[in-house]
Amino acid sequence: MHLVKRIAESTVRRLSIYLRFLEESASRGLTTISSEELARRGGTTSAQVRKDLSFFGSFGKRGMGYAIPELTASLRDILGLRREWRVIIIGAGKIGTALAQYRGFRQRGFLVSAVYDHDARKIGSKWEALVVRDMEQLEKDIAREHPEIAVLAIPGEDAQTAADRLVRAGIKAILNFAPTQIQTPPDVTVRNVNMAMELEGLSFALSSRDSKLDK
Amino acid sequence: MHLVKRIAESTVRRLSIYLRFLEESASRGLTTISSEELARRGGTTSAQVRKDLSFFGSFGKRGMGYAIPELTASLRDILGLRREWRVIIIGAGKIGTALAQYRGFRQRGFLVSAVYDHDARKIGSKWEALVVRDMEQLEKDIAREHPEIAVLAIPGEDAQTAADRLVRAGIKAILNFAPTQIQTPPDVTVRNVNMAMELEGLSFALSSRDSKLDK
DNA sequence: ACATGTGAACTGCTTCACAGCG
DNA sequence: CGCTGTGAAGCAGTTCACATGT
Numbered sequence: 001m002h003l004v005k006r007i008a009e010s011t012v013r014r015l016s017i018y019l020r021f022l023e024e025s026a027s028r029g030l031t032t033i034s035s036e037e038l039a040r041r042g043g044t045t046s047a048q049v050r051k052d053l054s055f056f057g058s059f060g061k062r063g064m065g066y067a068i069p070e071l072t073a074s075l076r077d078i079l080g081l082r083r084e085w086r087v088i089i090i091g092a093g094k095i096g097t098a099l100a101q102y103r104g105f106r107q108r109g110f111l112v113s114a115v116y117d118h119d120a121r122k123i124g125s126k127w128e129a130l131v132v133r134d135m136e137q138l139e140k141d142i143a144r145e146h147p148e149i150a151v152l153a154i155p156g157e158d159a160q161t162a163a164d165r166l167v168r169a170g171i172k173a174i175l176n177f178a179p180t181q182i183q184t185p186p187d188v189t190v191r192n193v194n195m196a197m198e199l200e201g202l203s204f205a206l207s208s209r210d211s212k213l214d215k
Numbered sequence: 216m217h218l219v220k221r222i223a224e225s226t227v228r229r230l231s232i233y234l235r236f237l238e239e240s241a242s243r244g245l246t247t248i249s250s251e252e253l254a255r256r257g258g259t260t261s262a263q264v265r266k267d268l269s270f271f272g273s274f275g276k277r278g279m280g281y282a283i284p285e286l287t288a289s290l291r292d293i294l295g296l297r298r299e300w301r302v303i304i305i306g307a308g309k310i311g312t313a314l315a316q317y318r319g320f321r322q323r324g325f326l327v328s329a330v331y332d333h334d335a336r337k338i339g340s341k342w343e344a345l346v347v348r349d350m351e352q353l354e355k356d357i358a359r360e361h362p363e364i365a366v367l368a369i370p371g372e373d374a375q376t377a378a379d380r381l382v383r384a385g386i387k388a389i390l391n392f393a394p395t396q397i398q399t400p401p402d403v404t405v406r407n408v409n410m411a412m413e414l415e416g417l418s419f420a421l422s423s424r425d426s427k428l429d430k
Numbered sequence: 431a432c433a434t435g436t437g438a439a440c441t442g443c444t445t446c447a448c449a450g451c452g
Numbered sequence: 453c454g455c456t457g458t459g460a461a462g463c464a465g466t467t468c469a470c471a472t473g474t
Contacts, residue, residue, distance in 0.1 A: 008443065012419050016412040017396055020371075024395075034455070043396050046455090047445055054457055062451045063454045079415045080422030087414075098313035102410070104394070110414050149417055156235075172424065173417040179319070180239075181232055181258050189420035191413040195317070197231040198406040199302075199325050200294045202364055202388040204227050205404035207295030209387065223465065249433065261433090262467055269435055277473045278432045 011052050012079075017042045018049065019075045026068050034065035084109045086147040090162050092117035092125075092132045095177055096153035101127055113147055142169040149173045156180035163190075226267050227294075232257045233264065234290045241283050249280035299324045301362040305377050307332035307340075307347045310392055311368035316342055328362055357384040364388045371395035378405075 021041045025033055035046040035053075042049070053059055053071075056078050060066045076082060087110050089096050099105070100115050117123060118135035125132050133141065150171045152159055159178035166174060167188055174190045176182055179197070184190055236256045240248055250261040250268075257264070268274055268286075271293050275281045291297060302325050304311050314320070315330050332338060333350035340347050348356065365386045367374055374393035381389060388404045391397055394411045 007419075007423075009416065010443075012416050013412055015419075016409070016415045019415070020394060020411065021396075024371075036455085041396060043398075045445070047447090047458095048443095050455090050457060051444080058457065060456050062456045064452070065455065078419070080418040081415065085414075085418055085421070094313045094316055098309045101309055104411060105414075108411050108414065148421055149414070156239075173421050175413055175417060179235060181236075181256060183258075187424070189417055189424075191416055193408055193410070193413060194231070195408070196235070196319060196323050197228055198390055198408060199300075199320075199323065199364070200231045200234075200296065201224065201227050201406055202390060202404055203295040203300055203325075204222075204230075204293070206300070206363055206388050208222075209402070209404075225465075251433085260467070262436095262469090263465095265433090265435060266466080273435065275434050277434045279474075280433065 005055070007055055011055065014042060014044060014048070014052050015075055015079060018052075019072065019079065022068055022072045022075065026072065031068050032065045033068055033071075035060070038066075081109055084111055085149055086111050086113045086145070087149045087151060088113060088142075088147045089115045089151045089153055090135075090138075090166070091115075091152065091154035092119070092122045093153065096151075097127075099151060099153060099177075100130055110149070113145060114141060138165060139169045142166075142171065147171070149175065151175045151177065152182070153177045220270070222270060226270065229257060229259060229263070229267050230290055230294060233267075234287065234294065237283055237287045237290065241287065246283055247280045248283055248286075250275070253281075296324055299326055300364055301326050301328045301360070302364045302366060303328060303357075303362045304330045304366045304368055305350075305353075305381070306330075306367065306369035307334070307337045308368065311366075312342075314366060314368060315345055325364070328360060329356060353380060354384045357381075357386065362386070364390065366390045366392065367397070368392045 018038050021038060022033070035049040038049045039046045057074070059071050059074050087105065089100055089112060092100070092115050096115060096117070100112055105112055112130065115130055115132050116135045116138055117132050122132050123134045150166045150173070152162055152174060154162055156178045159176065159180045159182050163174060163182040163184060167184055172188050174182070174184065174188065176190055176192045179194055181192070182190060233253050236253060237248070250264040253264045254261045272289070274286050274289050302320065304315055304327060307315070307330050311330060311332070315327055320327055327345065330345055330347050331350045331353055332347050337347050338349050365381045365388070367377055367389060369377055371393045374391065374395045374397050378389060378391070378397040378399060382399055382403055387402060389397070389399065391405055391407045394409055396407070397405060399405055
């Protein structure tokens with residue numbers, strides 16, 4: 001299919017942003033859009049937009065811009081969103097629970113198929129169609145149900161152990177909410193969502209701003 | 216204080232990671248650490264670690280490595296974590312609620328001082344010491360209580376409007392959980408936590424992996 | 431002898447600028 | 453003529469390699 005060269009993570013992130021904006025534009029009745037407009041909303045430049053898209057093909061018409069339905073379809077295709085992905089959530093604490101109930105997953109084609117915890121008090125409780133399963137079942141369930149993506153929503157000290165089990169069971173994509181970096185083989189893709197890191201980034205920006213003003 | 220040159224966001228992210236690992240190492244009773252060990256755990260190289268730290272000073276001893284308590288203190292200082300920061304959360308939906316109850320905030324020196332919503336059914340409800348306030352009060356409260364950081368946990372279509380209000384009220388740091396990019400003046404720092412984007416990144420990785428195997 | 435700190439080399443992402451096409 | 457698509461140039465972040473200090 002596509003992908004000849006290695007695509008930068010930053011490019012993929014922007015494709016996601018473009019897709020979101022295209023969907024919004026379509027719902028407002030627009031049918032074409034220029035790289036300039038896509039850039040303005042995505043916080044980048046028109047040249048960047050065109051370069052990002054050019055890795056995958058030529059989707060625009062010179063002098064016209066891009067046809068929104070076509071470009072939307074192409075981006076969904078590039079991002080692998082033509083199919084549904086099955087997601088399991090590890091950890092039924094605050095974050096795991098919020099994620100399990102989060103509508104956005106299903107809306108975007110990510111089906112939460114199971115939630116796991118090892119706390120006996122949580123196992124068996126359910127929201128909507130989902131029942132919290134015993135962490136013991138993890139490997140057997142994965143072998144039977146073949147989920148593609150795992151979300152780690154457990155404390156940092158348990159993250160590596162859980163990640164190891166997921167990898168051994170064949171999971172190739174992990175979304176890690178634990179505040180710890182996890183080690184995985186190169187064929188496993190990990191994305192980190194680290195609240196502490198983001199807050200500390202803001203803290204850094206606020207303090208260095210202040211120290212500049214001090215001068 | 217510090218910061219002479221512009222520091223890359225990637226550097227700040229790594230400082231956060233180093234800090235987390237230092238704290239963990241301290242709790243295991245270690246007192247010194249080498250750039251090599253910091254790198255292994257942070258998923259980077261020892262040269263990168265040394266370069267990152269060198270922007271802010273010389274913290275190590277040649278032939279020895281870094282003293283963990285000193286380096287920890289320095290990193291906390293660099294990241295602006297010697298003081299507490301007051302955080303307000305906009306939106307008392309699934310994500311806002313989970314964040315408001317999240318222990319990690321306080322543990323790391325980020326005090327959630329208020330939660331806002333415009334839904335009358337949510338206003339007045341409380342968890343622990345926090346009461347959900349009417350979004351109408353936002354500007355008055357900010358003027359009186361001077362929170363430094365705002366977390367946006369509202370639907371994408373409302374994010375820009377809320378961000379505009381926050382900026383006009385003087386907020387300089389925003390953590391945006393909405394799946395939309397928000398536009399702010401250059402003196403306002405925004406960090407995005409975009410679940411859809413992360414999932415789509417995993418989807419992309421999984422599909423391009425598969426298409427490589429097809430060949 | 432060992433591990434840091436850092437200029438220099440390198441790699442790769444971003445921006446420029448214009449040729450190409452509708 | 454307008455806007456895309458893209459080589460070439462520019463720049464920022466990473467890696468290298470070694471001088472330096474303990």
